[in-house]
Amino acid sequence: MPRVSDEHLAARRRQILDAARRCFLRDGFHNTSMQDVIAEAGLSVGAVYRYFPSKNDLITAIAQSVIGGAETVFAELAAADPPLPLAETLDRALAYVDAQTGPDGILRLAIQVWSEAQRDPALAEFVAATYAGFRKHFVAIARRARDAGELPPDADPEAVGAALFGLVPGYFMQRILTGSPDRASYLAGVRALVRRAG
Amino acid sequence: MPRVSDEHLAARRRQILDAARRCFLRDGFHNTSMQDVIAEAGLSVGAVYRYFPSKNDLITAIAQSVIGGAETVFAELAAADPPLPLAETLDRALAYVDAQTGPDGILRLAIQVWSEAQRDPALAEFVAATYAGFRKHFVAIARRARDAGELPPDADPEAVGAALFGLVPGYFMQRILTGSPDRASYLAGVRALVRRAG
DNA sequence: GAGTCAAGAACGAACGTTCGCTTTACACTG
C-alpha cells in the first residue's frame, strides 16, 4: 500500500507497539527477539524495521509510554478542585497502581524500564524527568493540604511531597513482589501514621 | 589442582561470584556474557562451569545475596532494645539505602533482580519470601512503637508496618531514578506527615 | 604413574540487522 494515509501509518505503528508490549509483558525486553515481535504483529521483518530502526527504539517507545502513563492521573489529583483530603488522594493514586498491576497492567513493565534506565542514559534522563514531574504534582498536593490546614503550617511541601510520592512506589513494589498488602490495609497503615488519625 | 581443600573450593566460588557481581553492576545481567565473567575472574571457561552449571545459577546466587543483604539491618532495627523512635528507625533504614546506592552499592542490582523475578518463578518466590520477612520486621517495629505510645493504641501493626516499610523502597526508587531528595529532606517530609510532629 | 581438574578451542543455535526484490496504490498523461 504505497502512498498511504497518515492514519494507516499510525495504525501500523500502533499495531507494532501493541505486539511489542504483549511480547515484552510475556517475556521481558531481553528475552523477546525481534522475530517474536514480528510474528506477534503478523508482519514481516522489513515492515517492522521500516517503523522502528532498531530494537532499542522499540524498547524506548514502549518504555516512554509505560513511564508516562501515570502523568494524567497524578496531574488530575494535583489539580482537583476543591483539593481532596490527603488520604483520598493517596487512595486514588494507589487505585491506579492496582489497576495497572494486573496480568496485563502496564506497570508490570515499569520495573524492567527502571532496570533498562540504569544502562541507557537517554532513557535514564527521560525517567528522571518524568518522575521528578510526578513528585512535583505531589508537592503541589502537599502545599494545598498545608494551606487547607491538613498539615502543620511550617511543613515543607517539597519534603512532604517526596514522602507522599514515595508511598506510591512503596505500595507498588510490595504488591508486585509479595502480593500484599491490599490497598485498604496499606491506607489504614498510612492513616495511623498520619496525624489526622488522632 | 586435584584433590583440593574445601577452603580452596569456597575461595574459588567467592572469586567467581565477586567477578560476576562486578560485571553485573557494570553491564547488567543480560548484557554480561559468561566470557565477561570468566575474564573478570581470571579463570577459564571450564573452571567457571565447574562451579556454576549455567549462567542462570550464577544470576540466582548473586540475586539472593543482593536481596538478602538487608536482612540483618532490618532485623537489628526491629530488635533494638530499648526500641528506637520511629523516625530514628526509618533514618537508619534509609542510611542503609544510601550506603548501598552508591556506584558500587549492591542495591543497584536490586532493580535488576526484581525484573528478573518476574520471569523466574523460583527467584520470584525467594524475593517474595525475603521481602515479606522484611515487612515482618517493620510490623514488629510498629507494634513496639504502638506499645510505647508512639502510635494510637488501636493502630494495626500489620498495616502500619506495611506503610512504614513502603517508605523505604519509596525513598530508594526516587534516589536511584531521580537523584533526589536527600535523606534529611525525605525524613523531614515523613515527620511532617507523622503525628509526633505536632 | 594414575587420576583429577583447569584450560580454551570449537560448536551449534539464535540473535539483530541488511538488502534486493515484489507488490500495490496513487498521480499523471492522453
Place this chain on the structure above:
DNA sequence: CAGTGTAAAGCGAACGTTCGTTCTTGACTC
C-alpha cells in the same frame, strides 16, 4: 476514463556476530 509510470510499503532469505555450552587436551598432585 483507460493506461502507464513511479515511489513507497512489504517481504523474507541471508549475513556476520555473539551467545551459552561442550569437549578434548595437557599439566599437576598425590
